[in-house]
Amino acid sequence: MTRGPVHLEVTVGYAVPRAGIPSAVSFRKWVAAALAGRIREANLAIRIVGTREGRALNRHYRGKDYATNVLSFPAELPEGLPDDIRLPLLGDLVLCAPVIAREAREQGKALNAHYAHLTVHGCLHLLGWDHEDPREAEAMEQLEREILAGLGIPDPYLDA
Numbered sequence: 001m002t003r004g005p006v007h008l009e010v011t012v013g014y015a016v017p018r019a020g021i022p023s024a025v026s027f028r029k030w031v032a033a034a035l036a037g038r039i040r041e042a043n044l045a046i047r048i049v050g051t052r053e054g055r056a057l058n059r060h061y062r063g064k065d066y067a068t069n070v071l072s073f074p075a076e077l078p079e080g081l082p083d084d085i086r087l088p089l090l091g092d093l094v095l096c097a098p099v100i101a102r103e104a105r106e107q108g109k110a111l112n113a114h115y116a117h118l119t120v121h122g123c124l125h126l127l128g129w130d131h132e133d134p135r136e137a138e139a140m141e142q143l144e145r146e147i148l149a150g151l152g153i154p155d156p157y158l159d160a
Contacts, residue, residue, distance in 0.1 A: 007088070008032055009043040016050045016097045022115050030116045033147050034123035041088040044126065046095065046119070054096030069099045070118040072125035093122040109156065113148075117156040120147050 010031050012024035027046050035042055049057070054067035061071065075089040095118060104114040121144055131137035145155050 007041045008035070009088070011045045013045065013047045015053060016048055020101070020111065021048055021097055022112055026112065026115070027119055030119040030151070031123055033151050034120040035090075035127070038127055039090070042090040043088045044090040044123075045092045047092065048095050048097050051096065051098045054094065054099060057094055067096045067099050069103060070095050070122045072122045074126050074128075090123075091126040093119065093126070095119070095122070113153045113156070116151060116153050117144065117148060120144050 008028065008031060010024070010028045012027050014021065031042075031044065031046075051067045054071075055065065057071055058068050059065045061073070062068075071094040072091065073094070074091040077089065095115065100114055100118060101111060103109075104111045107114070121140075124140060124143065129136075129140045129143070131140050141157055145157070148154070148156060
């Protein structure tokens with residue numbers, strides 16, 4: 001674990017109307033919470049998209065023909081960089097606003113809490129966390145619970 005503050009550069013782009021979508025300040029707070037103690041410096045972009053773009057990206061990169069709530073794209077650093085050069089580029093997150101709004105309604109969750117959860121979830125993917133097997137999934141979910149609790153957000157895995 002790294003100690004001290006995280007130096008973050010978070011760019012938030014809105015490809016949909018911003019009404020009802022959290023502010024860039026909120027996204028930065030959630031990213032900082034997800035990365036605190038895990039990385040010292042990070043540069044990442046968050047793009048909030050509609051269903052059409054979310055579906056196209058999910059189809060292109062994951063072969064799944066539907067819009068999903070969050071996609072994580074870890075940075076791929078160029079070949080040939082000397083070992084002592086470490087770029088803070090972490091990657092990109094894509095959040096699909098209509099999917100997130102629908103899920104929050106269906107699950108009885110506050111919309112901001114659901115955005116916070118998916119932002120934290122996506123950041124953990126950028127750090128290499130995964131949920132492919134049950135043990136990894138449980139460890140990742142527990143870490144998400146702890147991070148969100150620190151933000152005053154209830155356990156997202158409890159049934160509403």
